[in-house]
Amino acid sequence: MGLTGIQIYKLLPQTNCKECGDPTCLAFAMKLAAGKAELDKCPYVSEESKAKLSEASAPPIRDVTLGQGDAAWKVGGETVKYRHEKTFVNPTAIVVALSNEQSADDVDTQLKYLNEQSFERVGKILAPNWAFLWDQKKDQASFLDLVKKVGGATEKGIIVSSEDVATLKAAAEALKGKKFAIHPVTKDNADDLIAFAKEVGAVPVAQGDTLEDLAAVGEKIVAAGLKEALLDTGWKGIRETVTANIAIRRAALDKKFRPLGFPTIAFPCAMTQDVELQATYAALLIDKYAGAVVVSTLDPAVTYPLLVNRLNIYTDPQRPMTMDQGIYEINNPGPDSPVIVTTNFALTYFVVSAEVEASRVPTWLLIMDTEGMSVLTAWSAGKFVADAIAPFVKKSGITEKVNHRKLIIPGYVAQISGELQEELGEGWEVVIGTREAADIPKFLKDYVGQ
Numbered sequence: 001m002g003l004t005g006i007q008i009y010k011l012l013p014q015t016n017c018k019e020c021g022d023p024t025c026l027a028f029a030m031k032l033a034a035g036k037a038e039l040d041k042c043p044y045v046s047e048e049s050k051a052k053l054s055e056a057s058a059p060p061i062r063d064v065t066l067g068q069g070d071a072a073w074k075v076g077g078e079t080v081k082y083r084h085e086k087t088f089v090n091p092t093a094i095v096v097a098l099s100n101e102q103s104a105d106d107v108d109t110q111l112k113y114l115n116e117q118s119f120e121r122v123g124k125i126l127a128p129n130w131a132f133l134w135d136q137k138k139d140q141a142s143f144l145d146l147v148k149k150v151g152g153a154t155e156k157g158i159i160v161s162s163e164d165v166a167t168l169k170a171a172a173e174a175l176k177g178k179k180f181a182i183h184p185v186t187k188d189n190a191d192d193l194i195a196f197a198k199e200v201g202a203v204p205v206a207q208g209d210t211l212e213d214l215a216a217v218g219e220k221i222v223a224a225g226l227k228e229a230l231l232d233t234g235w236k237g238i239r240e241t242v243t244a245n246i247a248i249r250r251a252a253l254d255k256k257f258r259p260l261g262f263p264t265i266a267f268p269c270a271m272t273q274d275v276e277l278q279a280t281y282a283a284l285l286i287d288k289y290a291g292a293v294v295v296s297t298l299d300p301a302v303t304y305p306l307l308v309n310r311l312n313i314y315t316d317p318q319r320p321m322t323m324d325q326g327i328y329e330i331n332n333p334g335p336d337s338p339v340i341v342t343t344n345f346a347l348t349y350f351v352v353s354a355e356v357e358a359s360r361v362p363t364w365l366l367i368m369d370t371e372g373m374s375v376l377t378a379w380s381a382g383k384f385v386a387d388a389i390a391p392f393v394k395k396s397g398i399t400e401k402v403n404h405r406k407l408i409i410p411g412y413v414a415q416i417s418g419e420l421q422e423e424l425g426e427g428w429e430v431v432i433g434t435r436e437a438a439d440i441p442k443f444l445k446d447y448v449g450q
């Protein structure tokens with residue numbers, strides 16, 4: 001267990017210099033104890049104290065990275081149970097299970113999904129992350145073929161899984177130079193595999209029939225000084241797995257129980273053959289703390305909802321996603337092109353810009369900073385109103401780009417058109433646009449007479 005706030009305080013300089021951003025050393029110590037501050041914020045800690053404190057200041061749930069370069073994906077490192085306390089930081093890895101019982105075509109299809117599949121949503125690129133390679137056939141030769149094939153085809157994270165320790169070691173040799181994980185590390189093989197993982201730089205994935213067994217393996221991992229590990233909570237059905245994930249998160253955060261202070265990996269693919277149900281279980285596990293979820297297919301029908309669910313869970317609930325304020329050019333607009341103004345709520349931007357793009361009408365889109373509020377919310381909060389929009393439009397630089405003075409506003413704020421026209425001044429014309437983004441293409445085509 002980590003040190004208490006008072007124990008940490010005794011190791012700090014106790015000068016209350018405030019450089020860490022806290023008013024006193026004690027306040028900083030309390031934050032460290034709660035895993036809500038980093039030790040390096042205090043520049044005056046002695047080396048001796050640093051060594052003692054490094055364990056206490058480590059995040060209550062360690063982070064784990066698998067994969068190389070741009071394809072590396074980090075999970076864990078979470079410090080809270082609920083996202084209204086603080087944003088969850090490292091999104092759950094979406095993992096595909098591949099085995100030496102699968103046909104080469106199946107493996108190729110899934111590998112292609114893993115490497116090439118990506119979706120853009122609200123300006124973020126979403127993609128699956130790791131492969132879980134399973135020696136289902138209990139046959140070293142065919143398993144090594146699979147490991148070499150996948151290892152040679154992707155830089156994304158790989159977990160190798162075999163009940164045979166010799167096969168795992170041979171697989172590790174084939175993945176030399178990569179950041180990978182080995183599974184399962186159980187109470188029976190822990191001594192051998194933890195030492196091996198340490199030697200080759202692999203991440204051990206602990207497995208146990210009960211939480212106690214899992215903690216016993218975790219304890220050996222901590223004792224060996226390994227900073228990265230995963231905890232396999234997928235030994236039973238969805239109910240037990242969710243319960244285990246919650247128990248582990250509580251043990252790690254509330255009790256600072258280091259042996260369970262690692263991200264979890266869960267296996268919806270082992271719970272049901274029904275792919276839709278797998279996706280549902282995976283979504284639930286993303287919501288309830290899984291560091292990684294393993295599914296049997298990365299078919300977009302499974303991946304897309306999971307990635308969107310993940311995006312929603314791992315964004316800051318206190319800060320809406322926003323776009324930068326400014327002028328956005330869509331379909332190569334010119335001096336005669338229409339000008340639309342709307343708010344900087346990211347979803348508003350992406351829905352509106354997609355419809356403008358689909359219309360093929362060259363258009364200037366003015367995005368106004370409304371602190372990420374959508375049109376009606378910003379209007380009711382007094383942020384998307386005439387006396388705010390008019391100065392923004394005039395200062396935006398749009399008047400230097402167009403030879404007209406017509407401004408299209410969202411149909412939902414039609415009531416501000418008169419006042420806005422007055423605020424903009426003589427020569428300006430305010431045009432009421434559509435209420436729904438879906439009606440934009442027709443509106444724009446009619447507007448420019450196409």
Ligand code: SF4
Binds near residue numbers: 014045
């Ligand atoms: S920077 Fe260090 S010495 Fe200064 S108040 Fe913070 S903890 Fe204390």
